[in-house]
Amino acid sequence: MSVEVVMPKLGMAMKEGTVSIWNKQVGDQVGKGEPIASVSSEKIEIDVESPAEGTLLEIAVPEGEGVPPGAVICYIGNPGEKMAPVNASVQTQEPKGDAESSVKEKPEMSKQVKTGGDRVKISPVARKMAEAGGINISEIQGTGPGGRITKEDVQESLKQSREQKAEEKERDKTALEPAEQAKEMKVSGIRKVIAGRMHDSLQQTAQLTMNMKVDVTELIALQKQTAKTVQNRYENKLTMTDFIARAVVLSLQQHPQMNSAYINETIHFFQHVHLGMAVAVDKGLVVPVIRHSEKCSLVELSRSIKTLAQKARVGQLSNEEMQGSTFTISNLGSYGVEHFTPILNPPESGILGVGAVYETPVFKGEELDKRSILPLSLTFDHRVLDGAPAAAFLQSVKQFLEEPVTMLL
Structure with a gap:
């Protein structure tokens, strides 16, 4: 009897999964544990491995089609082998009736x-x-x-x-000129989800972006001064991203209007800060969430950021670890980008874009001094708050970063 391969359940809230691509075709040999297809839910895409060695006898779900968790997507066995009966748990369309009569039919x-x-x-x-x-x-x-x-x-x-x-x-x-020919790629999986969410974000919100420059010279000095102690005591390294995340969390507590969401013409103010940290992966962008960030120390926040980022890069994030964020940080500094316009992650009211630190001469009184400058870009939903309170929030972030010792108290 052939072996069924079913759609896995990618998180408790998953109602449907989609086959993004088949790595094998009918008649191909597969080994046990070999990836045979990629499947995705709303936010996660993983490889489905073959539970047994044999031949791919039949593909029940073509690429791009969605089915509920537990539904059979293909059969593995020996050529000519009889197909296993479809699992009754996924036959949602079959009418209920007498079990004996069903068998006879x-x-x-x-x-x-x-x-x-x-x-x-x-x-x-x-x-x-x-x-x-x-x-x-x-x-x-x-x-x-x-x-x-x-x-x-x-x-x-x-x-x-x-x-x-x-x-x-x-x-x-x-019929086209050679210069007009282009390679085509079907949009599916995470890329399709991102495309839909970003389009909806721009269509359904009133987004405005403001920029601010922050002098992080003292912050970089503090980071260097504490590096050895943090490494020896906590076996960790504090990065610029860690300090920025800490400054954002503290600022959100001072400005609760930014820690909110616009849902069904109602503004929801959240008591806790669930911080989303955007992470770039091979197939798109994911946003793992550090829940109750206001309860974390700087070192604890740093560890959570690194742990979730690593899980994101190897595709091990669960659905629950990517839901419920109240504010998001997106950092493109490692790419050399300075100012950019981040797009809101609905239904959140704000997202902070972080650029690359650069050095520039700045007058300090009568003296010209070399300073390290960090560009920040805040996009906010104008339906929730106006420019002045948004600027006040960004000013708070700036103050924490320019007086970094206040984040340690």
């Missing part, structure tokens, strides 16, 4: 679909494949008993459809 599962005045005989698997591929079953010539449409008939129809589309696309490309 299974051999006669050929499903008949009305098309005009005729009825088309088709197996459930073939019907599902046709629906997923957008194939009109009334146009398929069945080769099974009594003209019944089999999965092989659908596969052949899909093959012909793909070939036809490929020919049409090739004709379209030859």
